[in-house]
Amino acid sequence: MTTLIQEVEPEPDSAIKRWLVSDRGATLSAAVLFLVMWQLLTLFAPRVPTPWAVVKIMWIEVTGGDYGSVRKGEFWNHYAATLQRYAYGLAIGFTAGVLVGALIGASNIARALISDTVLVLLALPAFVWAFLTTMWFGIGWQAPVLTVAFTAFPFVAVNVAQGVRAITPDLRHMSTAFGVTPVKRFRHLILAGITGYVFAGLRFAMIVSWNGVLLSEWFNGQVGVGFRTRYWFDANRYPGFLGWVISFIIFVVALDRLVLTKLQARAFRWRKTNDELDKDLLTTVG
Amino acid sequence: MAKVTVSKLAKLFPPPIKGGDVVRAITNIDFEVDGNVFVSIVGPSGCGKSTLLNILSGVDTPTSGSVTVTEAGKPAKLGYVFQDARLLPWRSVMDNMMYVRDDASDESVANAAKYLSMVGLDHTHEMFPGQLSGGMQQRVGIARAFSVEPDLLLMDEPFSHLDAMTARSLRDHLQELWSRTRKTVLFVTHDVMEAVQLSDRIIVLAPGGVIYDDISIDLPHPRKASDPKVATLQAEILGQFENMQIPAVE
Numbered sequence: 261m262t263t264l265i266q267e268v269e270p271e272p273d274s275a276i277k278r279w280l281v282s283d284r285g286a287t288l289s290a291a292v293l294f295l296v297m298w299q300l301l302t303l304f305a306p307r308v309p310t311p312w313a314v315v316k317i318m319w320i321e322v323t324g325g326d327y328g329s330v331r332k333g334e335f336w337n338h339y340a341a342t343l344q345r346y347a348y349g350l351a352i353g354f355t356a357g358v359l360v361g362a363l364i365g366a367s368n369i370a371r372a373l374i375s376d377t378v379l380v381l382l383a384l385p386a387f388v389w390a391f392l393t394t395m396w397f398g399i400g401w402q403a404p405v406l407t408v409a410f411t412a413f414p415f416v417a418v419n420v421a422q423g424v425r426a427i428t429p430d431l432r433h434m435s436t437a438f439g440v441t442p443v444k445r446f447r448h449l450i451l452a453g454i455t456g457y458v459f460a461g462l463r464f465a466m467i468v469s470w471n472g473v474l475l476s477e478w479f480n481g482q483v484g485v486g487f488r489t490r491y492w493f494d495a496n497r498y499p500g501f502l503g504w505v506i507s508f509i510i511f512v513v514a515l516d517r518l519v520l521t522k523l524q525a526r527a528f529r530w531r532k533t534n535d536e537l538d539k540d541l542l543t544t545v546g
Numbered sequence: 547m548a549k550v551t552v553s554k555l556a557k558l559f560p561p562p563i564k565g566g567d568v569v570r571a572i573t574n575i576d577f578e579v580d581g582n583v584f585v586s587i588v589g590p591s592g593c594g595k596s597t598l599l600n601i602l603s604g605v606d607t608p609t610s611g612s613v614t615v616t617e618a619g620k621p622a623k624l625g626y627v628f629q630d631a632r633l634l635p636w637r638s639v640m641d642n643m644m645y646v647r648d649d650a651s652d653e654s655v656a657n658a659a660k661y662l663s664m665v666g667l668d669h670t671h672e673m674f675p676g677q678l679s680g681g682m683q684q685r686v687g688i689a690r691a692f693s694v695e696p697d698l699l700l701m702d703e704p705f706s707h708l709d710a711m712t713a714r715s716l717r718d719h720l721q722e723l724w725s726r727t728r729k730t731v732l733f734v735t736h737d738v739m740e741a742v743q744l745s746d747r748i749i750v751l752a753p754g755g756v757i758y759d760d761i762s763i764d765l766p767h768p769r770k771a772s773d774p775k776v777a778t779l780q781a782e783i784l785g786q787f788e789n790m791q792i793p794a795v796e
C-alpha cells in the first residue's frame with residue numbers, strides 16, 4: 261500500500277512580519293520605541309533633555325548659527341578630525357594585527373611566545389590606552405591614533421591567527437599532490453582562506469576602537485567628536501552632550517549594519533550551509 | 547601509460563612518545579606497476595598504505611630506497627583522491643576544480659564541467675563544499691582527480707567514510723570513469739570485496755609495511771557487484787585472506 265502525502269508548500273510569513281524582522285524594519289521600530297520611551301522619561305526626570313531639545317542643538321551644530329560659540333560646520337569639522345585619526349589608527353593596528361596574527365597562526369614558536377601577550381591586550385579596555393598614550397605623548401594626534409591602533413590590533417591578530425590555522429596541512433598536501441603553483445596557492449589557499457577571518461577581526465576592531473578614539477579625545481583633544489562631547493558636558497549643556505553621544509552611537513551602529521556586517525557575511529559566505537544562510541537573513545543583529 | 551617503480555622503500559617515523567620506538571611505517575618494499583592497470587593495495591590499518599601514497603605523490607619523503615613515477619620517461623602527472631574530499635571550503639565547486647588545473651581557458655572550464663557531469667554534479671558548480679553532502683563532496687574530489695587527466699591516479703580509501711549505498715554507487719561511477727579513461731590507478735582500501743570488484747591486481751600489505759601477497763584478477767571491466775563471477779571470486783579470495791597468517795604488529 262502506498263500513502264500519498266499531499267505536498268504542502270511551506271507558507272511564507274505575512275508581509276508585516278517579514279518587514280518587522282527585516283533589517284530595516286527592526287532598526288526603525290527599535291528607534292521609534294526608543295524615542296517614545298525617552299520622551300516619557302523626560303516627564304519624570306527634568307534633568308534629562310527632551311528629544312526635541314537635542315534635535316535643535318544638533319541642527320545648529322550641523323548648520324551653524326547662534327548658540328554660544330558655535331560656528332558654521334562645527335559638526336563636520338569634529339567628525340572629519342576624528343575619522344582621520346580613526347582611519348590612521350586602524351591602518352596601523354590592522355597591519356600589525358595581520359602580520360602578528362599570521363606569525364602566530366603559522367609558527368608554534370611564535371604562538372608560544374606572543375599569543376598570551378595578545379590575549380592580555382585583548383582584555384585591556386580602551387580607556388587604559390587612552391590614559392597611557394596621553395601620559396606618553398601628551399596632547400596631540402599621537403594619543404588618539406595610537407589608542408585606536410592598540411585597541412584594534414589584538415582583535416585583528418587573534419582572528420587572523422585563527423584563519424591561518426584553518427588552512428590545514430591536509431589542504432597543503434592536496435595542493436602539493438596536484439602540483440599547484442605557489443602563486444595560485446597563495447591566492448586561493450592562503451589569501452582566500454583568511455579573508456573571512458580578517459573581516460571578522462576588522463569588524464570587532466572597528467567597533468571597539470571607536471570607543472577608544474572618543475575616550476582619548478575626551479581626555480586630550482582640542483578638536484574631535486570626543487572633545488566636543490566633553491565641551492558640552494563641561495558647559496553643563498546636556499542637550500548638546502546627549503546629542504553628540506547619540507551621533508556617535510548612530511555612527512557605529514550604521515557602520516556595522518551597513519558596511520561591516522555585510523562585508524563579513526560576504527567574505528564568510530562559504531561557511532554557511534543553506535539553512536544558516538536563511539537564518540542569517542532574519543537575524544543580522546551584530 | 548605510467549610506470550611506477552618502488553625499490554627498497556622504507557619509511558620510519560620518529561617515536562610518538564619520548565623514549566619510545568621509532569615507527570616502521572614501511573619496511574623494504576619492492577614492486578612495479580606498468581601500464582593502464584587498476585591496482586589495489588590492501589592491508590590492515592596502520593600498515594603504511596597512506597604513507598606509501600604520500601611518498602609516491604611527493605607529499606612525504608622516503609627514509610631510504612626510491613620511488614619513480616614516470617610517463618614515457620618523463621615525470622608523470624598525478625591525480626589524488628583522499629579519504630576525505632579535501633576541497634577548499636571557501637571556493638565554489640567549479641573553482642575547486644580549476645584550482646588544480648594548469649590553465650583557466652574556456653576549454654579547460656568545459657572540461658572540468660564534463661567530469662562533474664560524469665559524477666552527476668551538473669547543478670553544483672556555484673555551490674560551496676559546505677552546502678554539499680559528504681558523498682557529493684567526495685564525488686567532487688573524484689571528478690577533480692580525473693579531470694587533470696593524470697597519468698597515475700592515487701586513491702586512498704576514497705569510499706570508507708561513506709555509507710554502503712553511496713559507496714556502491716560511487717564505485718559504479720568510478721568503474722565507468724575508469725573504463726572510459728583507463729588510467730593507471732593505485733587504489734588503497736581495507737575492503738577486500740571492493741578490491742576484487744575493481745582491480746586487475748591486488749597487493750597485500752602486512753603490519754610493519756611489508757608485501758605479503760600479490761594477486762592477479764582476470765575479469766573484464768566494468769564489473770557489477772551482483773555479477774555471480776565477481777561474487778564467486780570475492781568469496782574465494784576472502785577465503786584465502788581468512789587463512790592468511792598476517793603477522794600481528796609487535
Ligand SMILES: Nc1ncnc2c1ncn2[C@@H]1O[C@H](COP(=O)(O)OP(=O)(O)OP(=O)(O)O)[C@@H](O)[C@H]1O
Nearest residue numbers: 559560569570571590591592593594595596597598
Ligand atoms: N606523520 C606521521 N608521523 C608519525 N607517524 C606517522 C605519521 N604518518 C603515519 N604514521 C605512522 O605510520 C604508520 C602507518 O600509517 P599509515 O597512515 O600509512 O597507515 P594506513 O595503512 O594508511 O592506515 P589506515 O588504513 O588506518 O589509513 C602508523 O603506525 C602511523 O601511526
Ligand SMILES: [Mg+2]
Nearest residue numbers: 595596597702
Ligand atoms: Mg590511511
